[in-house]
Amino acid sequence: MAKDEFVGKKSAAAGGWGALKSCGRRLMEARRPLSGARTMLKANQPDGFDCPGCAWGDPEHGSSFEFCENGVKAVAWEATRKRVTPDFFATHSVTELRGWSDYELEQQGRLTDPLRYDPQTDRYHAIDWDTAFAEIGAALKALDHPDRAEFYTSGRASNEAAFLYQMFVRLYGTNNFPDCSNMCHEASGVALIDAIGIGKGTVQLEDFEKADAVFVFGQNPGTNHPRMLADLRKATARGCNVVVFNTLKEKGLMRFADPQNKVEMLLGGSKPTSTDYFQPRLGGDMAAVRGMAKVVFAADDAALAAGNPSVLDHAFIGQHCDGLDDWRAVVEATGWPQIEEQSGLSRAQIERAAAVYLAADSVIATWAMGITQHRHSVQTIREIANLLFLRGNIGREGAGLCPVRGHSNVQGDRTMGIDEKAPAALIDAMERELGVALPRAEGHNVIAAIGAMLGGSARAFIGLGGNFARATPDSALIAKALMGLDLTVNVATKLNHSHLLPGRKSYILPCLGRTEIDRNSQGTRQIVTVEDSMSMVHGSGGINLPASKALKSEVAIIAGIAQATVGNGVVDWQALGDDNDKVRDLIGRVLPGFADFNTRVRQPRGFWLRNPAAEREWRTPTGRANFAAHPLPQQTEWQRVQGQAGRFVLQTFRSHDQYNTTIYALDDRYRGVYGERRVVFMNADDMRALGAETGDRVDLTGPDEDGVERLAEDFRLVPYDMPQGCVAGYYPELNLLVPHGAYGEKSFTPTLKSVIVTIRRR
Incomplete structure (x- = not known):
């Protein structure tokens, strides 16, 4: 390829014919176009179908599939007819495959059989499930302490799998839960727990229909969660201001052509998804928000001096907030030169953004990893929350805080207890249910797990989905660390690079995908559940035949490993592994908000997990929403x-x-x-x-x-x-x-x- 041949025409807008053509190509490349298309058309099942593409809320709250390019790609990727059978590994050694690209590996298709690595032949060979479970259990029991093992979780795991996984691991004796949230939205959880008492957003999808202004920080929905584009476009069309802070100019944040709008597709039209677009320097968002706060405080001073009402919501602040005076002192001590240099924006640009904020009665602030993956991410999110507190933009319609997660159940995993910090209320409830003591010491997050593997104290890695080796930083070091372990186990649908970095003993355990039918031993079709970024919990039932008769569900695989490792003395793993309804009954007895789980999740809308902060109930040490008085970084x-x-x-x-x-x-x-x-x-x-x-x-x-x-x-x-x-x-x-x-x-x-x-x- 010549040096400029790879650069071509950019789309004029997100969506449109480009999205439809891309979807068509993905369906054809899957070599299962009819099956993939059928999945799209029949996704609206009585029990619902969860799009595995992202965690943005569904307009029907979990009972329909709304067209989205990412969703089509995700489903087609899973519905492929290509297969990675044991014969594939007879042809290709692990060393050879390690030289393939991520794309080449995943293009080989679906894994069909449980596999065990043979270091003598440098190949994976088929193994039966019972032997795999027994050997993995024996290897885990052989470790001199449970903290020697790391148990990773991907956001693709269902609520049922995540709950069973954390229960098994804690019965095994550790809280080592390196999780995909550690690498994306952990800063959101930490910041929001301190600010409002819960690590989740406070808005529902309907709030986007009622907001006067939406501030979008550090995210690219056109690529990461395309269904959000329709909501932003609708907002701008009805007169809502959508203000973007993003370092790069991204098509989806400027215009969107709705592939479901026949007239627009025919005429080649598109409509705006934003009204204002600002491009801060990397790491400069906190300074930009700080500048907006300076403008708001100055406007308040001017209003009071003129004998006009305050622009701040003093009733909300007085009744619900702590720390305003300390934060205001920090804001006023921050000079405009520092704000402009760090943010990369002019004072005039920041004043324009602040003017939109001041003119809006109801404001939503939404963000993603452009905010969360910096040294001062927690401080930045606290600054965003501070800004919304000033005018009472939380706990009412059309307003609130909205971190947008990526994987379809990354939020649900944390709700289910995938948390290295071992929440006391969860442990108390599980101990009451199980009748045994569980570990309470803080375990390993991703960074701590990497350190333990590099330092030699971790000897085993179990991956429930995902691609740990490629998702983590310092890829070369991580590869060596994984290959130095005594045991590596990966639960997956397709081959990836993490599978090609085997420890002394290594296993690949293939699981059913979200689109595939899961039947229990009685022949009953089962569903799993997920929680989206708006705290809606809904069911998902597959409609495609499994890629292989040998596949097991994630729930059954976890139960099999658990039974071989900790036995059935406390939990009947075989019963739970066979029946997702029984898992949900157990969840309902342990976790608040999940009473009558099986009935409520089968309602067409699913159900909303109550968010106390959305109702102005602050479960913080102060009992109030807390302003944070963080200085700007000395240097970005x-x-x-x-x-x-x-x-x-x-x-x-x-x-x-x-x-x-x-x-x-x-x-x-x-x-x-x-x-x-x-x-x-x-x-x-x-x-x-x-x-x-x-x-x-x-x-x-x-x-x-x-x-x-x-x-x-x-x-x-x-x-x-x-x-x-x-x-x-x-x-x-x-x-x-x-x-x-x-x-x-x-x-x-x-x-x-x-x-x-x-x-x-x-």
Whole structure:
């Protein structure tokens, strides 16, 4: 490919014919187009069908499938006719497969049989389920302490699987739960628990229909949660201001062509998804919000001086909040020069955003990983919450805080108890139910688990879905750490790189996908449940035949490992593994809000998990919503490299044809990149300063203060509308540049959006 052949036309808007064509290609490439299309058309089942594409709320609250490009890709990816049978491994060694790309591995199709690694032949071989469970159980029991094992969870796991998993692990004796939330929205949970007493958003989908203004921070819904685009477009169409703060100009945050609108598709039209678009420097969002707060306080002073009513909601603040005076003092002590330099925005731009906020009676603030993956992410989210508190924008219609999760059940996993901090109320309830003592000491999050593996204290890794080796920072170090373990086990639907880094004993356990029929021993079709970003819990029942008769559900696999490891003395694992209804009955006895679970989740709308903060009930130590008086960072990463030739701040993100570490194809239609993933997006002026042109090849060097060399070789440059000094590229290819020791304060989330790199032309 010539140096500029991979760069082509960008979409004029998100959605539209490009989305439909992309969906058609994905269905055809799956070699099961009729089955994939049938899944789309029949997704509206009596028990509901959960789109595995993202955690954005469903307009029918879980009982229908709304068209979305990501959803079609996710379903087609799972519904493929391609199969990875034991014969595949007879042809390909693990060492050979390790050299394949993520895309090439996943294109081979669905795993069909449980597998065990043979180090003598460097191949996986088929094994029966009972033997696999027995050997895994024996290996776990052979460890000298339960804390030697790490139990990872992906957000694709259902509520039933997550609950059973955490119960098994705690009965085994540890709280080591490195989880996908540790790498994405942990900062949201930490910040919101301190601010409002619960680590979840306070809005429901209907609130977007009633808001006067929506502030969108650090997210790209066109690629990550496309159904949100329809809600933003509807909001702007009815006169709501949608204000975007995002470092890159993203198509989905500007215009959206609705593929379900026949007239619009015929005429090639589109409509705006935002009214204002600001591009802060990486790490500059907190300073931007701080500037907005300065404007609000100044407007309040001016109103009072003129004898007009205050612009603040003093009734809300007086009745519900603590700490305003301390925060206001910090805001007023922060000068405009610092705000402008850190944010990269002018005072006039920030004043415009503040004017929108002041003019709106009801405001929603929504954010994603562009906010959560920095050193000061917790402080930034507290600043956003502070701003909303000023005018009472929480606990009423059309207003509130809205972190947007990625995977379809990442929020549900935490609700079900996947939490290394072992919440006391959960442990108390489980001890009452089970009649035994459970561990209460804090376990390992992802960063701690990496440290334990690198240090040798962790000896086993169990992965419930996901691709741990590629999702985590410091990819090269993680690979060596996994291969040094005594035991690695991965529950999965398709082959990925984590499976190719076997420990001394290693197993791949293939599971049913979300689209597939799951029958128990009585032949009854089963459902699983998930919780979306709006705290709606709904059921999901597959309609496709399983990819292999040998597949088991995640619930059955967990129960099998648990029975072989901790036995049936406390829990009847065989009964739970066979009947999801029994798991839900158990959940209903243990977790608040899940009473009568089986009946309520089968209602067409599912049900909403009550959020106390949404009703202005603050379960914080003060009993109130808390302002936070954090100073701005002394320096952001951008400020540290300012003026240094060849030094930039890197953010990693998804291409349009991927979902987390899953690569559907090699295109990024909205950014105009085709057939290539080894690219770096850069401001055109920065490219000229390097003496570079589109397609020129560069090497990137990451931080090396810890003595580790981090080098990403042979990437191509692409000019893009973004602030100078900031660059961007895809993960997982660039995760090797992110030190595992670089993480957010209080959140321990890897700083994947603020990595200092050096770029040199080849």
